[in-house]
Amino acid sequence: MRFLENLSLYKKLLLSFLIVISLSYVAIFLSVNALNNFNDKITFIVDNDIETLINSLKSRRLIVELRMLEKELFVPANETEKSKNLFNISTAQEELANRFNTISKLSLDPQTSKGMEQFTNNYRAYNLTLKNVMVLIADGKTKEAIVLSRTKGNEEAEAVLISAAYVTTALEKKFKVANAETDVLYDAQIKITIIFSLSVFLLSLILAWVISRSIVARVKQLINTTKVIAKGDYSVKASVKGADEIGELATAIDTMQDKLLSSHQEMDSQAWLKAGIARINKVILGQEDLHGLASKIINEIIEFIGAQVGAVYLLKDVDNDVVLSLSATYACSSSNDAPSEFKYGEGLVGQVALSRKQILIEDAPKHYLRVISGLGETSPRSICVTPLLFEENLQGVMEIGTVKYLNKLELDYIAQVSEVVATAFEIAMAQEKMQIQQEKMRVQQIELEEANDKLRDLDQMKTNFLSTVSHELRTPLTSVIGFARIMQKKFESVLFPALADNPDKKVQKAMRQVMDNTSIIVEEGQRLTTLINDVLDLAKMEAGRVDWNICELQIEDIIDRGIASTSSLFADKPV
Incomplete structure (x- = not known):
């Protein structure tokens, strides 16, 4: 059996031809034709339909990202953040244009083509509304921009996502139809093999059965694999070995599966990060008290990444000396002997403030920091100390401890959210200073x-x-x-x-x-x-x-x- 798997289809059919000259010619022709059709269909699915599916999924993800970036336009920010947000919107729009251009060059069936046309038209309408929103914001008409975004923008964005889902559904149905067609080809091949096998000697029948068995079992395995992939499970592998065309096809399907899985994981990671940033922005809005803001922020970050302890240190003037003073904590023990203030370069908190670089400690020493519950206590495995920088100006330091190891995605989230948090603290500190000045002016006015x-x-x-x-x-x-x-x-x-x-x-x-x-x-x-x-x-x-x-x-x-x-x-x- 291993010998047959390593033979090409041509050699397998040639072997049958040598055994049964009279019937093998017809059997070879029909089998090769059926297999070529099958290979062409699978190849078409891999090269065309799967590519269409990937681009449609990425386009859908970009629409969601555009929608989130649009909402960030209404968040108070400085010119740098505004420029960065506008650049991200422009980048997403350019990538969407490239995706639509790639799909337009592919061969699509009428149903999928109709869906893509609707998808494209809906996106153009939404993109035009987005441009109008950006123009209103640039003209200082923020309220009109918010109304337009929440009415017409929401409707058009929803229409874009619905049309994207329609395209995805159409492609999934097409995959099912393709699977059915391959089943028909498979059944036809079996029937032809059986019919011609009845007219040959027992040896040719046994040989034909062995050869067909070596092909059919692997093809059926590929069919089952493609069905699973079509249902959205990108973790399955086409475990078909061999150096023949079926082996090459299995390799192509595995490559396709790897790309789909990587794309799906990347989209999930980006969606998770965006959701975390959106939740932080929601916490920040409407909060004016500096210490209350710090408490809500550290609570949200700890809960979002599943950490156990955390603290926020903010800059403070003490006797004409700038120190990092403890502003808010999460689940920190009151019996901890750690100081509540740090100077630059003092401890990890002071060192991070001095170097302005994140420090990650794994497998922290025992008793360095304790995670205490009603049933006992333990030490965190990972401790991440991150500077809070606003336009290269230090606002404070955030320290987070977990009983698990922090992965790259969670560290990326902490790094990204630190910029948003630093901006919020800068605004809160400015408001606090303004209130103090207003109180002084009020007292002076009374005097x-x-x-x-x-x-x-x-x-x-x-x-x-x-x-x-x-x-x-x-x-x-x-x-x-x-x-x-x-x-x-x-x-x-x-x-x-x-x-x-x-x-x-x-x-x-x-x-x-x-x-x-x-x-x-x-x-x-x-x-x-x-x-x-x-x-x-x-x-x-x-x-x-x-x-x-x-x-x-x-x-x-x-x-x-x-x-x-x-x-x-x-x-x-x-x-």
Whole structure:
């Protein structure tokens, strides 16, 4: 049997021809033709339909990824993250275009072709809506973009996924039909072999049966393998050995299965990562308290990857020194003697902060860190300490411990989620600083209002004082001016006419001095009254309600008035 498996189909049929010349020619022709048809069909499935299935599955995955990237457009982010998100969207759209272009070059049956046409049209409609959403966001119309995404975008995305599922279903049905056709070919081959075997000698019958058996059993095994693969189980292998065409076909099916399995695993991994990032984003939204945010984040990460303990350390200023202070923990023992603050380079936490590189410890020493439950305690096998970096600026350090070994996918998740977490902490810290500044401004505003109230009280006291002083000055001044005017009139009407004929020069001089001094008293009294009125108008001046009259004055008049008003002071002095 091993000998026959290592012979090619041509040699097997040639051996039958040598045994039964008369019937072998027809049997060879029919068998080769049937097997070629079978091989062509399987080859077509491998080269065409399977390729179509792979591209449709990847296109479906890219649609889901596009949808997730579209939702990330509404998450507050800096320009770097926005650019990165737009680049990822552009990359996904370009890869989708390549997938559709590849499928368009393949030979498809009418049903699959119709499904792909619907798939393509639905995607173009959704892609146009996505571009409109991006334009609205770029124009600052985020609310309109969200409404468009959640209404028309959701409907079109769902239509794309439904059409993708339709194509996948159509291909699976096609695989089933292909399996049925191969079964028909198989049955026909058996019947032809049996019919011609009846007319040959017993030896040719036995030989034909052995040869057909070596072919049929392996072909049937391949058929069963393709059926299992068509149902979505990509872990099965076509365990058919041999150096003939069937062996080559089995090798091709195994290669196809490996590609499908790898693609399926990659899609599952990416979907798992995206789901984890989406859950973190959901936790971050609406959370403003820094420590509350840290607690929710470490809880979500621990639960998502199935870890047991964890902690988050954030930067803090202590006595003008920057340290990493414990902000939130998950299932950490209160009896742990580990410090709650680390300086740069101190311990693993400080070393990660200093180097800004992730550190992974496996098979940690006993008592390094304990995982405690109600029934006992154990030590974690893996401890991952990750820096939280926002645009190369350190925000904190996250430490996670598990009783299992962390795989590459989980480490990728921790690395990716650390960027999102760092961004959230940066925003939360900025908001906290802004609230502190607002509180300081509020206190300063209250102090300023109190100071203004005190100034207004002082101004009122000043105004009252000036008003009182001005009133006390005006009352006697009015009497002085009145008496001076009476004296001036009495002098002019009674005393001066009586003394006008007195020849004494001293009397005449004294009369003139009295007249001048009396006039000075009246004029200076009136000027002092004007000054008092001006003092009473200080409040108006401070309120800006006084109109200034700017005019030119003769300096000679000012000098003459000053000399006249003070001349009596120098009368008895040798000046």
